[in-house]
Amino acid sequence: MRICVVALGKIGLPLAVQFARKGHRVIGADVDERVVADVNAGREPFPGEADLDVHLAEAVREGLLTATTDTPAAVAESDAVVVVVPLFVDEAGTPDFGWMDAATRSIAAGLRPGTLVSYETTLPVGTTRERWAPMLAEGSGLTSGTDFHLVFSPERVLTGRVFADLRRYPKLVGGVDEASARHGVEFYEQVLDFDERPDLDRPNGVWDLGSAEAAELAKLAETTYRDVNIGLANQFARYAGSVGVDVMKVIEACNTQPFSHIHRPGIAVGGHCIPVYPRMYLWNDPAATVVAAARDANVAMPAYAVGLLAGTYGDLTGAPVLVLGAAYRGGVKETAFSGVFPTVEALRERGAVPYVSDPMYTPEELEALGLPAHRGEPVTAAIVQADHVEYRDLTPDALPGVKAMVDGRRITDPARWAGVAHTVIGAPDQGGTTR
Structure with missing residues (x-):
């Protein structure tokens, strides 16, 4: 697959590297030119993530991972888009969607029919369906669930041990419709590996929770x-x-x-x-x-x-x-x-x-x-x-x-x-x- 990861921060960059390690071609999109330059040079832009330096250098050397500041162009080349842009919340708990809105509009500008869009940033309940779906549809001229697929799949990892946590915990997916959920499950099954978890009531892996809200x-x-x-x-x-x-x-x-x-x-x-x-x-x-x-x-x-x-x-x-x-x-x-x-x-x-x-x-x-x-x-x-x-x-x-x-x-x-x-x-x- 061709995958675009939007925002190469402490979660997004390890995710991009993980996808590349599975053999997929990944384009990382970020507004920070320094981060993009570091990634293209195979240098980790921040310290503290176990094994990131080695895996990043290898992915770049093998031509499986590149980075750009042009999000619409990266999205236009991709079969799947994973969004890990920060969402800020003030002391009263009011979300500031500014950065995510801007990223979503950029994604919409490059969105093609058949593309899967997965939001991994933690969101208030209802945001994927009520905010991102209309924004993506309006900006792209496409229809959610028909022309493109949309899911929410929360990151469940801790910085410093992202690669280990990706294997350790089930990957949760919720679609805005059944077709989106199916495509989301198929995507994550191809980009992640999972440890054996005999303590779980159902096998470790990708779990469809039935809706984006769930x-x-x-x-x-x-x-x-x-x-x-x-x-x-x-x-x-x-x-x-x-x-x-x-x-x-x-x-x-x-x-x-x-x-x-x-x-x-x-x-x-x-x-x-x-x-x-x-x-x-x-x-x-x-x-x-x-x-x-x-x-x-x-x-x-x-x-x-x-x-x-x-x-x-x-x-x-x-x-x-x-x-x-x-x-x-x-x-x-x-x-x-x-x-x-x-x-x-x-x-x-x-x-x-x-x-x-x-x-x-x-x-x-x-x-x-x-x-x-x-x-x-x-x-x-x-x-x-x-x-x-x-x-x-x-x-x-x-x-x-x-x-x-x-x-x-x-x-x-x-x-x-x-x-x-x-x-x-x-x-x-x-x-x-x-x-």
């Missing part, structure tokens, strides 16, 4: 579930800490029962997915009070962690405090919705002088993100915001003068922090104060 809801539901679960874990952690109980021992015990799957509590929920998609779900279903309460509980955790620090340190006015980790999770150079931003804000609200360091970022990169980079200034307190492996062996020797530490990710070893008020969210304080 597939849209499935992605929102699975991600919103995680946010609600984490919100509940954070509520348990706050209570457990107040009564001197280690919540992780409780969670470990609970999860030995097969119907309990309590997630880990922590200082923040970050990334492109978990903080965003519950808001998108609420945009569709504003009466979902459980979803709203969980989102609010998770949003409150950075300020709660700073409160724990104040409880052991005392008045934070003028105190230099180091926030360890700018990334939203360990091992990933990404700050999307990272807890570092509200943690810094909460410190400033208490009068502290915050600094930020991260083993994956230079001070210049942190400052470009609007963060106060640590350049060796003395600090008297610290908060662990990201669970980078580098923090596992961290000791007070690395932070001379530190008097109090709040570990928001349970990554540091309390035994190494003798003499320091070491607090873990949801556990008795190792320094002697219960939090």
